[in-house]
Amino acid sequence: MVRFDRVSKRYPSGNEALSGVSFELARGEMAFLTGHSGAGKSTLLKLMMRMEVPTRGEVIVDGSNLSRLREGLVPYHRRKVGVVFQNHQLLFDRSVFENVALPLLIAGTSLKETGRRVRAALDKVGLLGKEKLNPIQLSGGEQQRIGIARAVVNKPALLIADEPTGNLDPELSAEIMNLFSQFQQVGVTVLIATHDIALVERMNKRRLILQDGQMIEGHQFNSGASHV
Numbered sequence: 001m002v003r004f005d006r007v008s009k010r011y012p013s014g015n016e017a018l019s020g021v022s023f024e025l026a027r028g029e030m031a032f033l034t035g036h037s038g039a040g041k042s043t044l045l046k047l048m049m050r051m052e053v054p055t056r057g058e059v060i061v062d063g064s065n066l067s068r069l070r071e072g073l074v075p076y077h078r079r080k081v082g083v084v085f086q087n088h089q090l091l092f093d094r095s096v097f098e099n100v101a102l103p104l105l106i107a108g109t110s111l112k113e114t115g116r117r118v119r120a121a122l123d124k125v126g127l128l129g130k131e132k133l134n135p136i137q138l139s140g141g142e143q144q145r146i147g148i149a150r151a152v153v154n155k156p157a158l159l160i161a162d163e164p165t166g167n168l169d170p171e172l173s174a175e176i177m178n179l180f181s182q183f184q185q186v187g188v189t190v191l192i193a194t195h196d197i198a199l200v201e202r203m204n205k206r207r208l209i210l211q212d213g214q215m216i217e218g219h220q221f222n223s224g225a226s227h228v
């Protein structure tokens with residue numbers, strides 16, 4: 001589903017955020033991406049969304065080589081990728097329903113289909129019945145669930161998350177990670193960048209580790225916890 005082949009990313013400022021990164025994620029696989037602050041995690045996710053392009057190497061997502069993707073096809077690519085952020089980027093002057101419906105509105109989905117899909121997405125994250133509320137009336141954990149519902153409302157083949165539990169307590173964090181596992185169980189490929197090593201260890205999933213822009217792939221620490 002995802003293949004990075006010797007990918008390097010140097011920002012115009014001269015920062016080499018990623019150097020020669022290669023890995024593959026199979027369809028329906030779930031993995032965690034860890035590494036110290038500045039190791040390149042967000043950059044790697046941005047390359048998958050085609051928000052950045054590699055300086056060298058190839059990023060292939062669902063059969064498309066993203067470096068060669070024509071600009072006009074970028075929106076179609078983005079629809080295949082659901083994205084969840086730490087600060088969930090919700091619109092607080094809109095209802096829960098409107099927040100989740102946003103990607104469908106942009107895609108021009110009919111009103112009837114939008115209603116059906118939004119309710120299905122809210123049901124999956126356990127928020128059915130709260131669609132008329134404003135996100136501000138919900139807890140931090142519930143707000144993150146709205147962000148997840150919005151990310152999956154398009155039924156993306158790939159779900160990526162950047163620090164999705166950053167502001168949550170351990171119990172809520174575990175619930176959110178279990179929610180991601182449920183999407184994996186129905187065939188979605190999931191990649192989650194996180195600093196929460198304790199949680200990653202409990203989840204027993206594949207782990208990709210970045211260190212100074214280079215990837216150490218595997219489940220175990222390479223040389224102790226100081227790198228992560």
Ligand SMILES: Nc1ncnc2c1ncn2[C@@H]1O[C@H](COP(=O)(O)OP(=O)(O)OP(=O)(O)O)[C@@H](O)[C@H]1O
Pocket residue numbers: 011012013015016017035036037038039040041042043044
């Ligand atoms: N738009 C940008 N322009 C220039 N340099 C950038 C840009 N984005 C990231 N960088 C640099 O690239 C390196 C990797 O950053 P990145 O945000 O990918 O790391 P990260 O592992 O996600 O860090 P964190 O855990 O703190 O979010 C850092 O040195 C950062 O300063």
